[in-house]
Amino acid sequence: MSIRVLVADDARFMRQLIREIIEPEGFEVVGEAADGRAAVEEFQRLSPDLVTMDIVMPKRSGIDAVKEILALDPSAKVAMVSALGQESLVMEALQAGASDYIVKPFKPDSVVATLRKIAEKGA
Amino acid sequence: MDIAKYRTLFLEEATEHLAEIGQALLVLEKDARAGEALDTVFRLMHSMKGMGASLGYDAVSELAHRLEDRLGAWKKCGGIDDPHGLALLFHGLESLERMVAAVRETAEAPPPDLALLGELGDREPEKKAPRLP
Numbered sequence: 001m002s003i004r005v006l007v008a009d010d011a012r013f014m015r016q017l018i019r020e021i022i023e024p025e026g027f028e029v030v031g032e033a034a035d036g037r038a039a040v041e042e043f044q045r046l047s048p049d050l051v052t053m054d055i056v057m058p059k060r061s062g063i064d065a066v067k068e069i070l071a072l073d074p075s076a077k078v079a080m081v082s083a084l085g086q087e088s089l090v091m092e093a094l095q096a097g098a099s100d101y102i103v104k105p106f107k108p109d110s111v112v113a114t115l116r117k118i119a120e121k122g123a
Numbered sequence: 124m125d126i127a128k129y130r131t132l133f134l135e136e137a138t139e140h141l142a143e144i145g146q147a148l149l150v151l152e153k154d155a156r157a158g159e160a161l162d163t164v165f166r167l168m169h170s171m172k173g174m175g176a177s178l179g180y181d182a183v184s185e186l187a188h189r190l191e192d193r194l195g196a197w198k199k200c201g202g203i204d205d206p207h208g209l210a211l212l213f214h215g216l217e218s219l220e221r222m223v224a225a226v227r228e229t230a231e232a233p234p235p236d237l238a239l240l241g242e243l244g245d246r247e248p249e250k251k252a253p254r255l256p
Contacts, residue, residue, distance in 0.1 A: 002213065010136075010166065010170060011136060011138055011170045011173065011174060012132060013129065013133060013136050013173075013174045014131075014170075014173060014174070014177075015179070016132060017124075017129070019175060020124070022216070036171045056166050056167060056169045056170075057166070058162075058163075083169065083172060083173055083176075083190070084188070085188065085192065087253050090253045091253040094253060104173045104176060105173070105176040106177065112160045120208070
């Protein structure tokens with residue numbers, strides 16, 4: 001059975017890239033969100049197995065969205081999407097309960113391995 | 124990765140981002156402490172950095188990264204506190220527009236703007252990757 005993923009990123013480019021990296025590897029992108037508020041709404045609507053969450057997004061940051069998602073569902077699995085120079089923000093997200101993180105620019109093998117590891121944790 | 128497809132996506136999205144950055148800079152020109160405009164420019168520079176790096180457009184990602192560092196510092200202190208800050212951002216915008224135009228015309232990675240990079244100085248030092256708690 002495929003792993004259902006919600007992809008939250010304000011850049012269409014990045015949402016498309018994540019989709020193309022993970023869909024051939026047994027993941028199904030069931031929804032996309034372009035800001036933090038939409039990410040929380042789509043999480044509630046879709047109940048995905050896993051969320052990829054960009055940190056810098058409009059309306060609500062990825063970190064605030066993670067906190068809200070985990071308040072709604074403490075067992076939610078969220079992978080932060082970070083870039084160079086965001087180490088302290090990634091740390092904050094991990095302390096808030098995010099499961100792990102992937103780094104831009106993406107190395108496809110590493111993205112897939114990280115998401116698979118998160119999905120299998122506690123499955 | 125289908126480079127041509129992602130190049131097209133980059134050109135579309137980068138053009139939108141740069142137009143939005145231009146609008147936000149006009150707001151900052153009137154009020155250097157306009158928090159929402161500063162957040163917008165920061166976020167879009169961050170996005171330019173990520174797209175540029177994904178396609179190997181180092182000139183784009185490096186310039187956007189250094190501008191993002193400056194913007195991050197200004198966000199922390201509540202506004203652009205450097206008298207030349209806004210001019211630097213407008214230069215950055217023009218330079219990124221030239222780079223995007225070069226990608227559109229040549230389908231190749233654009234050359235760096237060494238003069239502007241020199242003005243912006245070094246990137247903030249990178250920290251070690253965070254470890255899972």
